[in-house]
Amino acid sequence: xxxxxxxxxxxxxxxxxxxxxxxxxxxxxxxxxxxxxxxxxxxxxxxxxxxxxxxxxxxxxxxxxxxxxxxxxxxxxxxxxxxxxxxxxxxxxxxxxxxxxxxxxxxxxxxxxxxxxxxxxxxxxxxxxxxxxxxxxxxxxxxxxxxxxxxxxxxxxxxxxxxxxxxxxxxxxxxxxxxxxxxxxxxxxxxxxxxxxxxxxxxxxxxxxxxxxxxxxxxxxxxxxxxxxxxxxxxxxxxxxxxxx
Amino acid sequence: xxxxxxxxxxxxxxxxxxxxxxxxxxxxxxxxxxxxxxxxxxxxxxxxxxxxxxxxxxxxxxxxxxxxxxxxxxxxxxxxxxxxxxxxxxxxxxxxxxxxxxxxxxxxxxxxxxxxxxxxxxxxxxxxxxxxxxxxxxxxxxxxxxxxxxxxxxxxxxxxxxxxxxxxxxxxxxxxxxxxxxxxxxxxxxxxxxxxxxxxxxxxxxxxxxxxxxxxxxxxxxxxxxxxxxxxxxxxxxxxxxxxx
Numbered sequence: 001x002x003x004x005x006x007x008x009x010x011x012x013x014x015x016x017x018x019x020x021x022x023x024x025x026x027x028x029x030x031x032x033x034x035x036x037x038x039x040x041x042x043x044x045x046x047x048x049x050x051x052x053x054x055x056x057x058x059x060x061x062x063x064x065x066x067x068x069x070x071x072x073x074x075x076x077x078x079x080x081x082x083x084x085x086x087x088x089x090x091x092x093x094x095x096x097x098x099x100x101x102x103x104x105x106x107x108x109x110x111x112x113x114x115x116x117x118x119x120x121x122x123x124x125x126x127x128x129x130x131x132x133x134x135x136x137x138x139x140x141x142x143x144x145x146x147x148x149x150x151x152x153x154x155x156x157x158x159x160x161x162x163x164x165x166x167x168x169x170x171x172x173x174x175x176x177x178x179x180x181x182x183x184x185x186x187x188x189x190x191x192x193x194x195x196x197x198x199x200x201x202x203x204x205x206x207x208x209x210x211x212x213x214x215x216x217x218x219x220x221x222x223x224x225x226x227x228x229x230x231x232x233x234x235x236x237x238x239x240x241x242x243x244x245x
Numbered sequence: 246x247x248x249x250x251x252x253x254x255x256x257x258x259x260x261x262x263x264x265x266x267x268x269x270x271x272x273x274x275x276x277x278x279x280x281x282x283x284x285x286x287x288x289x290x291x292x293x294x295x296x297x298x299x300x301x302x303x304x305x306x307x308x309x310x311x312x313x314x315x316x317x318x319x320x321x322x323x324x325x326x327x328x329x330x331x332x333x334x335x336x337x338x339x340x341x342x343x344x345x346x347x348x349x350x351x352x353x354x355x356x357x358x359x360x361x362x363x364x365x366x367x368x369x370x371x372x373x374x375x376x377x378x379x380x381x382x383x384x385x386x387x388x389x390x391x392x393x394x395x396x397x398x399x400x401x402x403x404x405x406x407x408x409x410x411x412x413x414x415x416x417x418x419x420x421x422x423x424x425x426x427x428x429x430x431x432x433x434x435x436x437x438x439x440x441x442x443x444x445x446x447x448x449x450x451x452x453x454x455x456x457x458x459x460x461x462x463x464x465x466x467x468x469x470x471x472x473x474x475x476x477x478x479x480x481x482x483x484x485x486x487x488x489x490x
Contacts, residue, residue, distance in 0.1 A: 217483075226323060
């Protein structure tokens with residue numbers, strides 16, 4: 001067969017509605033489209049099942065229509081926020097999905113580390129740029145992050161969300177915030193007990209996570225960094241490492 | 246001595262900065278000015294030390310200047326969000342405090358049940374109207390709530406925050422939201438183990454609170470009420486019933 005075939009989206013899971021557990025949209029009912037594949041390998045990744053190619057056979061290539069059908073089915077056809085996450089959703093062809101959803105009143109938030117810019121970022125309602133701090137073992141390409149911002153053309157509500165495990169991460173967060181003074185900043189204490197991909201309901205060190213959260217609150221108030229917001233992963237506090245909630 | 250004496254503010258406590266634990270400003274560094282005295286007596290009040298006149302001798306009448314000095318001292322003179330809470334802060338003379346803080350770049354959020362309207366509501370940055378559901382034992386005066394909205398003159402960011410313990414409260418929340426379709430709605434699971442005013446660090450049934458939170462998430466997603474946000478009292482999850490954090 002010849003001719004162009006519509007690009008397929010590599011999907012790890014589609015679930016919801018449940019509330020967004022993180023960042024600026026915390027608490028908001030959301031359907032999650034988690035894509036498979038990532039150009040990063042963060043040491044503490046909490047979504048390895050959508051990142052590591054060992055789990056590739058769990059990912060499904062789906063057409064835009066198939067993904068859209070699943071989203072409308074989960075939401076009963078009633079418009080809501082759709083979160084595009086991963087992995088790195090920026091490496092998937094999601095422009096058509098966004099256009100399709102917008103036509104029916106849905107909204108779209110995308111969360112990415114900011115390593116790959118796409119022109120359809122400008123069509124998003126919310127763009128969450130989440131560059132990874134030193135504890136991840138990754139190196140930030142600030143030019144690429146700048147390209148992402150440029151691609152968004154100032155159209156979506158854009159926020160900076162940074163995971164913080166330790167002092168080095170905290171310094172990194174301050175540096176990132178200083179680079180983009182126009183962006184609201186959300187700090188998120190890291191989960192040092194991420195789920196192993198094989199286990200769907202692995203135990204989690206809640207006390208350790210809340211302890212890091214309290215430390216982070218102290219840290220920003222000591223520094224009088226009053227523009228930053230500190231928020232936990234609410235779903236982790238409510239459901240632990242359970243998937244699909 | 247004759248002549249007009251500037252009105253004094255009855256203060257229960259001033260503390261912070263710490264993060265806002267509830268509602269639209271969750272996670273944001275904030276100094277709290279908690280006023281003493283309330284026209285309500287909610288059955289599950291979690292701030293009885295600022296409500297019940299038995300604790301009146303712990304409240305201090307302070308001038309606007311005294312309150313302002315304490316706020317600037319706690320924040321090191323660096324502008325941030327000031328939360329005016331109570332009790333019902335609407336029964337205190339807070340207009341001058343807001344003007345004074347604005348002149349120095351501070352912002353003000355006020356949280357009230359909406360039983361008393363003040364013309365200075367229009368000077369706020371954020372107005373949180375938190376009418377009380379049936380489980381509180383209080384009756385909502387919808388006209389008074391409407392007066393509060395009118396007093397705000399559409400100037401502050403205004404949100405509706407409703408505590409939910411059970412099905413009756415949930416129905417009340419739906420009714421309130423339907424009355425004010427223009428207002429963002431935040432639902433908050435109730436804490437059935439509020440602190441006794443004599444104890445500053447009473448134990449709390451965290452599991453019970455998170456269970457109610459999970460129920461509330463299920464409830465809104467079942468109903469496809471996708472405009473409502475559900476958020477816990479974050480400070481309770483992080484610090485239990487401890488005061489001043």
